[in-house]
Amino acid sequence: MSNTTRREWLQAWALAALASGKLSAQQQDKRPQPLPINEYEPKSMLHVKETHVARARFPVIDFHTHLSFTNASGPTEKANFRAKREEILPVMDSKNIRAMVNLTGGYGAALEENLNYWQKPNPDRFITFTEPWFKRSAEPGYSKFQAEQIERAAKLGAKGLKVLKTLGLFLREPAGTGKLVAIDDRRFDTMWEACAAAKFPVAIHTSDPEAFFLPIDRFNERFEELNAHPDWSFHGRDFPSNRELHEARLRVVARHPKTQFVFLHVGNAEDLAWVSEWMDRHPNIAVEFGARIGELGRQPRAARKFFDKYQDRILFGTDAVPYGKETPQQIFGEKLYEIYYRFLETEDEYFDYAPAPIPPQGRWRIYGIGLPDRILKKVYHQNAERLLRLK
Numbered sequence: 001m002s003n004t005t006r007r008e009w010l011q012a013w014a015l016a017a018l019a020s021g022k023l024s025a026q027q028q029d030k031r032p033q034p035l036p037i038n039e040y041e042p043k044s045m046l047h048v049k050e051t052h053v054a055r056a057r058f059p060v061i062d063f064h065t066h067l068s069f070t071n072a073s074g075p076t077e078k079a080n081f082r083a084k085r086e087e088i089l090p091v092m093d094s095k096n097i098r099a100m101v102n103l104t105g106g107y108g109a110a111l112e113e114n115l116n117y118w119q120k121p122n123p124d125r126f127i128t129f130t131e132p133w134f135k136r137s138a139e140p141g142y143s144k145f146q147a148e149q150i151e152r153a154a155k156l157g158a159k160g161l162k163v164l165k166t167l168g169l170f171l172r173e174p175a176g177t178g179k180l181v182a183i184d185d186r187r188f189d190t191m192w193e194a195c196a197a198a199k200f201p202v203a204i205h206t207s208d209p210e211a212f213f214l215p216i217d218r219f220n221e222r223f224e225e226l227n228a229h230p231d232w233s234f235h236g237r238d239f240p241s242n243r244e245l246h247e248a249r250l251r252v253v254a255r256h257p258k259t260q261f262v263f264l265h266v267g268n269a270e271d272l273a274w275v276s277e278w279m280d281r282h283p284n285i286a287v288e289f290g291a292r293i294g295e296l297g298r299q300p301r302a303a304r305k306f307f308d309k310y311q312d313r314i315l316f317g318t319d320a321v322p323y324g325k326e327t328p329q330q331i332f333g334e335k336l337y338e339i340y341y342r343f344l345e346t347e348d349e350y351f352d353y354a355p356a357p358i359p360p361q362g363r364w365r366i367y368g369i370g371l372p373d374r375i376l377k378k379v380y381h382q383n384a385e386r387l388l389r390l391k
């Protein structure tokens with residue numbers, strides 16, 4: 001009997017046995033059992049090199065962290081510190097992090113609290129960005145007020161402006177229609193210009209992963225994440241599409257050529273060809289890659305070319321949040337940095353992009369891109385030093 005014939009015969013026998021209830025208990029146990037997807041934790045059987053990169057090869061400026069958030073619910077804005085200085089500094093020392101940029105440095109009184117707590121005692125280690133005072137954006141005279149707030153922040157010692165994805169996805173006209181405020185709304189023109197005058201880089205997060213705009217179903221590559229956090233989805237309702245959001249941001253960039261923009265999360269990390277088009281067209285765009293090594297590392301050949309071509313315009317960032325349990329790929333700590341360094345410095349294959357038992361941003365693993373020293377230095381600190389005018 002040939003192998004194929006034998007297999008067919010066995011299959012036919014098994015089906016007949018199953019139908020007549022003649023399968024033994026032992027045979028029945030071997031039949032596949034359904035397994036909930038969130039319980040599946042396959043261990044890779046690949047025997048490949050595992051490099052432990054305990055320290056970055058060159059000093060690092062982490063351009064994208066969240067050491068505080070602003071609580072705007074009370075009569076004055078309050079800074080909510082996510083950790084104490086003493087919890088952050090030892091990790092920085094051991095991982096060769098020269099400085100961290102706290103992007104969510106807030107506005108109003110919260111900005112001063114942040115500057116006083118983080119930056120003033122350690123001006124070489126902590127850098128503070130301010131944020132737009134969105135709560136006031138519907139008030140008369142907002143454009144002038146917001147431009148003045150940028151000047152005030154610069155005088156106080158802030159080093160840039162952070163714009164959350166709030167703009168485009170959450171900020172709505174408080175009265176009347178409740179329509180979403182567009183990213184290129186004219187009322188912010190004075191703010192972008194004030195940033196150019198103050199030499200503030202604008203760190204801007206627009207839209208979200210492409211999968212967040214699709215139905216949460218079995219075809220969605222981020223199903224588990226969205227299923228656990230359905231409120232992260234922008235599918236349906238009155239949300240603009242991913243493309244519309246990015247196009248609105250590009251109109252802002254084109255309108256304000258003297259303003260330096262830093263597109264957070266690689267702009268749109270799933271489509272490096274599209275991001276390249278933007279960067280070729282607009283010299284005032286740089287990118288940062290916090291919380292996106294999962295995307296870059298699953299397309300290592302395209303990512304490597306991207307780093308080569310735009311080596312002077314890419315900034316190191318992690319989007320680190322101390323105790324950020326909701327986003328395992330961003331929990332501040334030694335493990336997080338080791339993964340980023342491994343991705344950038346080694347050619348290791350097929351490793352986890354987040355310090356978590358299950359890949360939290362999609363079920364895949366990543367490959368290191370082994371950057372040469374010349375590019376590593378730029379990405380780790382030189383590009384950020386130039387943009388932040390640290391030298």
Ligand SMILES: [Zn+2]
Pocket residue numbers: 064066319
């Ligand atoms: Zn962030």
